[in-house]
Amino acid sequence: MRRLANSWALAKSSWAVLKADKELAVIPVISFVCTIVVMAAAGGxxxxxxxxxxxxxxxxxxxxxxxxxxxxxxxxxxxxxxxxFAAVLVSGAYQRLTGGDPTLASAFSQASSRIGPLFLWSMLTGTVGLILQALRDRAGFLGQIVVRLVGMAWEIVTWLAVPVVVVEGTGPVDSLKRSASLFKQTWGENLVAQGGFGILGLLVVLPALLVIFVVVPAIPIAGIAIAAIWIAVTSVVLSALNGIYRTALYLFASRGQAPAAFSSEELQAAFQPKTRRF
Known part of the structure; x- marks a missing residue:
């Protein structure tokens, strides 16, 4: 419970950063539009x-x-x-958390300067995704469970890989090793952070579900529009908060200092050293 409460406190700090740099919320919108365009082209x-x-x-x-x-x-x-686009968001958050005043142009510029390592990293993680999907399609019931667990473990261990690539400019293998090393330091908060944002996402979607069940039967068009807008806005905000949170965790884990807008006590509680047992 202490870790979960600490994660919520860190989420509030992420919100403070987002309020200071509202342009960061534009990045998930652009990402969504570009992804839809690429998906349509690939589908065609x-x-x-x-x-x-x-x-x-x-x-x-x-x-x-x-x-x-x-x-x-x-x-x-x-x-x-x-x-x-995840790297663009991390770039903007990194600039703010290290004392800068990011703009969309500066966030895109920093991410674009790492375009090579980002491409190689996306090819690695994409290939792993294809392999896991192929294994799921061919595995039995128990095999599918195992493959899904492997996929979840991969996502958790590589959660800090994008900040590593953006800040350190390492290649895919070194980024994977670095992310795994940081995960060992942040495993508790890393897991709770991802789970915490999942819970937060569920809570903010509940009003949309209420609209669907209450308003849609009476006024279908208005109900559907309100629910769609609510889900879209909350998804954008949560995506931005996630990128800020991830960048803050990376900075504290790699440098041992709390970034701007975050409490040293909160982050220190998130990264208490593990005790060894003999």
Missing amino acids: AVWLTLDPTSQAGETEITPTPFTYVVGAVGYLLITFVVTY
Whole structure:
């Protein structure tokens, strides 16, 4: 409970940073739009590779080997877009937390200066995602559980990889090692942070669900519009808070000093050294 309460306190500090730099909330919006565009382009490319065959007067569409290649390339491109914009958000948060006054231009500039390492990192994490998905498709019930656990472990261990790439400019292997090393220091707060934002996301979505059940039956168009806008706005805010939080954890874990807008006591409580047992 103490760790969970501390995570909520850190989330409040992240909110204070976001209020000081509201432009950071624009980055998830741009990321969403660009991701949708890339997804649409990839989907169209996959559609063009499908093989329509006619049998008994009916047309059956089947994938070709090229379909899987194009699909994999599209998935990797989407992963890169998501990774790049995550890096833009981390760049803006990093500038603010280290005493700067970020703008959208400065955040994009810093992330773009790491475009090579970010691309390589996205290819690594995207490839791991493809492998895990292939294993899930071929595994039995128990195998799927194991693969999902492996996937969750990968996401947790690599949670600080994007800040590592943005700040340190390391390649994919070194970034993975560095993120794993920082995870060993922050494992408790790392896990609770991700879980805490999941709980926070559930809580802020509840009003939208209430609107769906209460307003939509009476005024469908208005109810759906209100719920959609609420979910979109809260998703943007939570995404921005997550990026700020992640950057703050990275800074404290790597430098041992609380970044601006964060309490030293809160962060110190988050990273208490583990006691060894013999």
